[in-house]
Amino acid sequence: MSMHFSVLASGSTGNAIFVSDGEQSLLVDAGLSGKQMEALFQQVDRDIKQLSGILVTHEHSDHIKGLGVLARKYQLPIYANEKTWKAMEGLIGEIHSDQRFIFNIGEAKTFGSMQVESFGVSHDAAEPMFFVFHQGNKKLTLITDTGYVSDRMKGIIKDSDAFVFESNHDVDMLRMGRYPWSVKRRILSDVGHVSNEDAALALADVIGNQTKRIYLAHLSQDNNMKEIARMSVAQVLQSKGYGVGEQFSLYDTDPKKPTDVVYL
Template identity: 35%
Template sequence: MRFASLGSGSKGNATLIEAGDTLVLVDCGFTLKETRARLSARGLGLEQLSAILVTHEHGDHIRGVGPVARQAGCEVYSSFGTACAVEDKPASLRNTRWQEVRPGRVFHIGELEVLPVLVPHDAREPCQYRFGWQQRTLGVLTDLGSITPHVVEAYSECDALLLECNHDYGMLANGPYPASLKRRVGGMLGHLSNAQAAALLRQANTDRLQHLVLSHLSEQNNTATLALAEIQAALDTGHERIGVASQNQGFDWLQVI
């Protein structure tokens, strides 16, 4: 199993996961044209996609899902709440091969086992995902405002993890956002701070972790240096395989062995 990102941040998100003959895209926050270009940079075409999984209805995650799915002819998976939230919007999933996912209920896409995990975020029925293949586990966990025991349990013992480090408390507090947006981002249904992400890693079992990629960093309220320092301090023995997903480049393929 291997994974890569086409881009991560408030301007657009998309994560690739490949296992055997199965290739899925988690979210697609880029236009059809931009998605084509970013896939090409990873050596792929739209026709190779097996499915798109949607985490929630915010534009930076769902913007290109409908056009890309219709062009690729692949299935789209989301919660019922997510599909309803965009029913009458440009990001509608109508005329796609939509499949409902239910939080906590495992299903399969080709060779991948998929577990949707309900998370606290200001969306209709937001789900993040954990993937399994040949006794290896990959977690995708972004866009949540707080840590719950359920989340800690779901993302323990991952072999690879994409983890949100959206903001630094100090930068958010002293940054340019209006007070209402600061409350939303830093609230219980907003986004994980560096400190919250570090706390999650301290609570979860990370003994098997081969790759940790810090994701969804705010360009206004965080830096890679701050995020890495906080996360490295949380991993008692240190960890050499920590990466950062960028907005423009995402990150290149990483292999889970």
């Protein structure tokens, strides 16, 4: 069966992505409560009990809120790098040793017919990382929670069939918004989050002939809107000569509602 996925939830209140090849299924992050996660799986007609494991990108609460509950209830393996495991101590409760697995930056692990490659990003966490999923010639990239997209990252993620890509904030909305300046400075920094415009500029360097779907992810509830993100990204990409809606399509993600399950 071909690789398929759903962005179960994405935003500043919680993040989770389901990826499967029909034989093995993985959850990337579990940033909502256990009950909310179970409801999201029901909405996409998938069974949490069938998961092969949970991959963790970093220890911030909007990525691990339901992690311990789900792992204990369904006896699921958790994969995270050593620094993230250390940072999660005291945040996710007791996890049995036979459920704890190390997945370090730069490694690749095989799950069924999928090879999952990890890569580092620039974010204010212990050792944040995201993932590229490969199956045959198909490629799915997940990249949010980074202050910028380096040439190294671009080389790893280039020409994916689908991108789940951070488009966190509109810079003007953030600057004029209610956040204290210290928080604004953190978001705008190299270890914060990528803006709509910066997301589009990075995408312009990595979109390839295979690219068909781009999901704008991790939108700030206070400093962005789906319409603004989509319009801003589309305008920049069109100015770079890309046929948005022709070569590929832009899709929204939502903090409470899953995207349709899509087969690559």
